[in-house]
Amino acid sequence: MTVDLGLTGKVVIVTGAGGGIGRAIAQGFADAGAKIVINDIGASLGGEGGSASPAQETRAMIEAAGGEAAISTDSVADWDSAQKIVQCAMDNFGRVDVVVNNAGILRDAIFHKMDPSDWRSVVDVHLNGSFYVSRAAAPLFRKQEVGAYVHMTSTSGLIGNVGQANYSAAKLGIAALSKSIALDMKRYNVRSNCIAPFAWSRMTNSIPANSPEEKARVAKLQQMTPETNAPLAVFLASEAARDVTGQIFAARLNELFLFSQPRPLRSAHSDTGWTPELIAERALPAFRSGLIPQEVSGDVFAWDPI
Structure with a gap:
């Protein structure tokens, strides 16, 4: 049976589409017949610098395959700039049907050594950027009622790292933003879902590979x-997923x-209310079997990708 994705035209x-997962997703949508706005500022993994070259490379790939694409080099991490990303779609193609929030940076550090500037920069791009671009497109989605x-979420947030x-x-x-969008915009037939992608890219290639065990793990990773994530993104935006939202x-390779x-x-219930001592005596023993273990993503996804 052939499924009509309904994405032609x-x-x-796609934010952060100058490489990695974003580029793969942009190409996947183009292959499905969609017109693409390639948004990428061409910055380093940490968010420094900028160049139009990555976005231009993605556009060249799409056009070589017969697709259509426009480029936006505006930052997702600024409200006014995010408006320009959506306006780029309107100027070039006259509408917006799908927003893929993929842009991201990394500034890893142990919590007690993390600089506030590194906190703000990562939150600005990932969380604020997802809000800004989504919010910029919302009036258009509301008007067209679809x-x-x-x-893009991550097991680093869903599980821990x-x-x-x-x-x-x-x-x-x-993930919480996506659920709120799904609830608030359901009346306008607007859907919102998250993907926690697994991919070897510049955001993971800093994983050490010194010992034989580490080298074997990296080989699996x-x-x-990045291409293994594109089909899921395309599906979630398609007509085939028209009743899927808030999920x-x-x-992960061949796994979904x-x-x-x-x-x-x-x-737990107490007719007389709770004191700290009573919580320790009665509630904690009742809850203990349900306490979530302190695991990282690798502990939960402990088997090799298949």
Whole structure:
């Protein structure tokens, strides 16, 4: 059976599309017949500098395959700049149908050594950027009574990771942002979903590979190319997923995952209310089997990608 994705002629904004996962997603949408706004400022992994070259390379690839694309080099991390990204789509293609919030930077540090500037920079790009670009497109989606958002979250936020307090907080915030968008814009037939991508890219190539065990792990990770995330992003924005919203998915090589979302696990009741001592005596023993272990993403996804 052939599924009609309904993306031919649609206009898709992909932020951070100058390379890696963003480029793969932009190409995936172009292959499905969509017109692409390639947004990328061409900065380093830490967010420094800027160049139009990465976006131009992505456009050349799309056009070589017969697709259409325009370039925006505006930053997602500024409200006025985000408006220009959406306006780029309007100026070039006359509409916006899909927003993929993928742009990101990394400034890793152990929490007690993290500089406030590194906190602000990462939150500005990931969380604020996702809000700014999504919010800029919202009036258009509302007017046309249809639209789709795909946001990039991370298992660093959903599960946890060491040395990434800024990144983890921003990525978990994006999951909550997506759910709020899904709830607030449901009446306008606008959908919002998240992907926690697994891919070997410049955001993961700093993983050490010194020992034989580390080298073997990196070899496995390198199989998870950015392209393995594109089909999920394209699907979530397509007509085939028209009833899917407010969800969190992951793509890991040939595996797909649907994530749970926080819900109550245990309950305890006291007719006379609670004191700290009574909580220790009665509630904690009742809750203990449900306490979440202190794991990082690698502990939960402990098996090799298949």
